[in-house]
Amino acid sequence: MEQALEALQLCLKLLDSRSREELRRLLRFMAVAADPHEVRLHKEIENRMAVKRAFSRAIVHTKHLPKGKVDLLVLFMLDNHHDVFKIPSSLHKLVSEKLQDIVNGKDPDEMTGPGFCQxxxxxACRDSMQKTTEEELWALLRTIHDNPALSAKEKKRLLGQFYKGHPQIFVQYLGTRISTVDV
Incomplete structure (x- = not known):
């Protein structure tokens, strides 16, 4: 429940402020209308289900989720409408740590919390790109040169195209064997 609530809080933080406020008002209205002690909205079903049925499509706009999952999400939001718009504790902690680092004179651009890249x-980026590109070009050239499924004519055509685009890699790969390959 805590993880689901935190995930929903983070998702709602991504909404623009106007949409978030509209959703907050709608959920508050739905919570009041869903109260079983209030006026009965439907003769045969309880208020909570009537409210869920009436407003589900206004809250969740997707055809990728099955109706049962949408209903579950809307009821979860309805039951937790007081908490879903609060700042998630994990986000609050990360921001507090970042502010504390700034107060302590540390570099504000330093990552705090979990990092997913460096x-x-x-x-270094250019060098890495260059190295990776060369490795992949070598692999492509090896695939063309060593592929027994390709006819000699097709290999010659592909090797010729490769030579036009990347002659230095071609010469490095074939070295002294270059005279045996017609380009």
Missing amino acids: RVTSK
């Missing part, structure tokens, strides 16, 4: 210099 910073690299532009030179």
Whole structure:
């Protein structure tokens, strides 16, 4: 329940403020209308189910979720309408740590909390791109050259195209064997 609530809080933080406020008002209205002690909305079903049925499509706009999951999500939001718009504790903790680091004079650009990538210099990035590109070009050239399923004519055509685009890799790969390949 806590993880679901936190995930929903984070998702709602991504909404623009106007949509978030409209949703907050709608959920508050739905919670009041769903109260079983209030006026009966429907003769045969309880208020909570009538409210869910009436407003589900206004809250969740997707055809990818089955109706049961949509109903569950709407009821969860309705039951937790007081808490879903609060700041998630994990986000609050990360922001507090970041502010504390700034107060302590640490670099504000330093990552606090979980990181999913690391910073690299532009030179390191270029070097990495160059190395990866060369490795993949070598793999492509090996695939063309060593593929027994390709006819000699097709290999010659593909190797010729490769030579036009990347002659230095071509020469490095074939070396002294270059005379045996017609390009």
